[in-house]
Amino acid sequence: MKDISEAILTECLRYQVIPLAMENNQLVIAAVESESLNQVISELSFTCGCHIKVNYWPAMKVEQYIHRLKHSRPDGALIAVAQLQLPNDEAAEYADERHDDEPVVQFINQVIRQAFQRRASDIHFEPYAGHYRIRLRIDGTLQETAMPPAALALQLAARLKIMGRLDIAERRLPQDGQLTFNLDGEERALRISTIPVSAGEKVVLRVMESGKAPQEIASMGMPTKLQTLYTSMIHQPQGLILVTGPTGSGKTATLYAGLRLLNDASRNICSVEDPIEIPLSGMNQTQINLKAGITFSTALRAFLRQDPDILMVGEIRDRETADIAIEAAQTGHLVLATLHTNSAADTLVRLSQMGIPDYLLASSLKLIVAQRLIRCLCPRCRQKKPHDQKVYRGGKNITLHDSQAMGCEHCLSGYYGRTGIYEMLCVTDELRQALFNGATATQLHILACQQGMVPLFEAGITLVEQGITSLQELYRTIGAAHQEPEADLL
Numbered sequence: 001m002k003d004i005s006e007a008i009l010t011e012c013l014r015y016q017v018i019p020l021a022m023e024n025n026q027l028v029i030a031a032v033e034s035e036s037l038n039q040v041i042s043e044l045s046f047t048c049g050c051h052i053k054v055n056y057w058p059a060m061k062v063e064q065y066i067h068r069l070k071h072s073r074p075d076g077a078l079i080a081v082a083q084l085q086l087p088n089d090e091a092a093e094y095a096d097e098r099h100d101d102e103p104v105v106q107f108i109n110q111v112i113r114q115a116f117q118r119r120a121s122d123i124h125f126e127p128y129a130g131h132y133r134i135r136l137r138i139d140g141t142l143q144e145t146a147m148p149p150a151a152l153a154l155q156l157a158a159r160l161k162i163m164g165r166l167d168i169a170e171r172r173l174p175q176d177g178q179l180t181f182n183l184d185g186e187e188r189a190l191r192i193s194t195i196p197v198s199a200g201e202k203v204v205l206r207v208m209e210s211g212k213a214p215q216e217i218a219s220m221g222m223p224t225k226l227q228t229l230y231t232s233m234i235h236q237p238q239g240l241i242l243v244t245g246p247t248g249s250g251k252t253a254t255l256y257a258g259l260r261l262l263n264d265a266s267r268n269i270c271s272v273e274d275p276i277e278i279p280l281s282g283m284n285q286t287q288i289n290l291k292a293g294i295t296f297s298t299a300l301r302a303f304l305r306q307d308p309d310i311l312m313v314g315e316i317r318d319r320e321t322a323d324i325a326i327e328a329a330q331t332g333h334l335v336l337a338t339l340h341t342n343s344a345a346d347t348l349v350r351l352s353q354m355g356i357p358d359y360l361l362a363s364s365l366k367l368i369v370a371q372r373l374i375r376c377l378c379p380r381c382r383q384k385k386p387h388d389q390k391v392y393r394g395g396k397n398i399t400l401h402d403s404q405a406m407g408c409e410h411c412l413s414g415y416y417g418r419t420g421i422y423e424m425l426c427v428t429d430e431l432r433q434a435l436f437n438g439a440t441a442t443q444l445h446i447l448a449c450q451q452g453m454v455p456l457f458e459a460g461i462t463l464v465e466q467g468i469t470s471l472q473e474l475y476r477t478i479g480a481a482h483q484e485p486e487a488d489l490l
């Protein structure tokens, strides 16, 4: 960067562009092509008092440079924000929507815009004693972004609450709501939640995937064999299909990839969700509303009176919902649901612990899918490790060629994007019998593997061998404890 003053650098960083050089009163910048760029250029040109020339760079490259620029500076903070001259008045000062040009408003808009550009799923606004931190969850991992001055905590929380139409005077109770953000002319939905913490209020914005069409099964990283199995089970006339995994493991996407195959004029498909993440025309989607008395179980009961073919339950959280789902699955309906469990075999035990009799489970369950989303190594910078790694697999130690995340201008610390790993337990007669006889999760897992189930860990190992992800990422995603149980436990 030639002849760039601190002031210009600060201005550029505020607009998420990179100053490259100053030549004959012309500032050369690198920026991502976008509809709002013209506006940015005219504002930059005004504040810097010079002409602007733009070099278009890919988004990841710009992100990477901005990250480096910020972290090479003394306080690692967004200087532009630190220089904001803000009155230290009551937050109510910002209650007026007309304050659109206020620095705090602009700053928050800039953070949200950046979150969308970087494909973030959540934005965390966190006050601490003495500092303030904003983090983005990208590909399932939190990354620090801006560090505005701690003195702004009150104003930031107030502005965010105004955007979410929450009560800005209420700072002692958690609140939640929704807001829409205009991103280059496109309305994007976010969920907002607040909670009091020791140094103020923490606010989290969650990006809603609304408006996105459901994914196709072929694009979800499912091996062909599992795609065929899943598709054939989805077309069964009745029974229960469960998709399990922690929050953010892509369960809903898997269910919707199946539902879109069934969504035609011949079937009545009803779903109850919290919230409706993927709108699908042709499906009757209901959102739970506790205040109005719409819970998973009441909605399910109501749907059953409406001549359904297929029922989708956003999540089975309690015995009552599980009972209705199972009853529906046994009386001529296909029921799809998600559950928070770690593995396919754990699911059987969990339902059993909820009090569902094993014989009912055995007769209604058709398929359990356990899944995770795992980060992919950046194909531009990944490197094979020089030495082989030893891993316990298929009952013995094997060696495999692991890869390493390096990091380059195209990715974030060596990873870019995610793919799914899946374990599918098809409830066969043998498994049904074992379940009926009260087998443990480990015994059911081993039996399922003998019948051809590929466990999550193994599915992940295949991706490591292909260089798609690393062993480190696999352990991070499914936990080191989630390895194969010893066969002699059977």
Ligand SMILES: [Zn+2]
Pocket (backbone or CB within 6 Å): 378, 379, 380, 381, 382, 407, 408, 409, 410, 411, 412, 414, 415
């Ligand atoms: Zn890279």
